[in-house]
Amino acid sequence: xxxxxxALESRNFDESKEFRACANDIPTHLSNACRLAHLSMNLLRxxxxxxxxxxxxxxxxxxxxxxxHPAAAIVKSYLEAVVKQDWKTAGDMLLxxxxxxxxxxxxxxxxxxxxxxxxAAKLNMLGVKDVKELxxxxxxxxxxxxxxxxxxxxxxxxxxxxxxxxxLKISILGLCPEEEGKIMHAVVRTKxxxxxxxxxxxxxxxxxxxxVDAKKWLVVPDMQQPLTTPLKxxxxxxxxxx
Numbered sequence: 001x002x003x004x005x006x007a008l009e010s011r012n013f014d015e016s017k018e019f020r021a022c023a024n025d026i027p028t029h030l031s032n033a034c035r036l037a038h039l040s041m042n043l044l045r046x047x048x049x050x051x052x053x054x055x056x057x058x059x060x061x062x063x064x065x066x067x068x069h070p071a072a073a074i075v076k077s078y079l080e081a082v083v084k085q086d087w088k089t090a091g092d093m094l095l096x097x098x099x100x101x102x103x104x105x106x107x108x109x110x111x112x113x114x115x116x117x118x119x120a121a122k123l124n125m126l127g128v129k130d131v132k133e134l135x136x137x138x139x140x141x142x143x144x145x146x147x148x149x150x151x152x153x154x155x156x157x158x159x160x161x162x163x164x165x166x167x168l169k170i171s172i173l174g175l176c177p178e179e180e181g182k183i184m185h186a187v188v189r190t191k192x193x194x195x196x197x198x199x200x201x202x203x204x205x206x207x208x209x210x211x212v213d214a215k216k217w218l219v220v221p222d223m224q225q226p227l228t229t230p231l232k233x234x235x236x237x238x239x240x241x242x
Contacts, residue, residue: 070217072175075172076172099142163193163194163195167192171188188204206219
């Protein structure tokens with residue numbers, strides 16, 4: 001069952017022991033090649049964070065302007081929703097295509113169960129009776145049941161959760177634009193406390209501008225993952241000789 005929980009986790013900043021719960025583990029259903037790709041991307045992600053922090057890469061001329069960028073407000077709202085475990089609000093801020101990919105991964109993890117008993121246990125943990133019911137959920141609803149299942153198993157005491165919410169501090173250290181400013185990568189420092197622990201994290205969060213509403217930004221939780229896009233077959237360099 002732990003393997004299934006890990007399979008549901010995305011490799012982003014989505015929940016640690018606070019934001020990423022189990023996400024630093026490599027999903028066990030992946031091949032060795034995929035595991036190596038995950039490890040390589042994790043190293044690349046950390047290198048990018050360090051590069052942004054030490055070089056201060058940003059297209060915005062002043063630190064104050066960074067805070068005013070609409071992507072910065074989304075980052076803070078998203079992380080606040082994650083700490084509050086308000087999965088509906090967090091899900092509404094995620095790129096729909098990312099949620100669709102996440103749902104497909106959940107379904108695949110269940111279908112790859114080695115026994116019917118294991119499959120039933122996974123479905124029960126998500127609160128659905130069969131794969132068809134999961135397939136019928138919207139990507140947003142599937143995200144909610146996934147996050148709830150993971151964090152219910154963590155069993156964070158109410159006192160600790162309240163302390164985390166009350167002490168949460170989010171500092172955006174820098175914004176790095178891509179694709180002429182249509183994509184933004186934010187380097188974020190978070191601090192929060194439980195009754196007996198101070199938790200600090202350095203996160204990289206990627207966002208994309210909505211294609212319809214230029215004022216709207218969406219978090220892309222899997223942008224730091226290897227993504228593959230089929231390429232069209234190359235056309236023949238020369239025409240056949242008649």
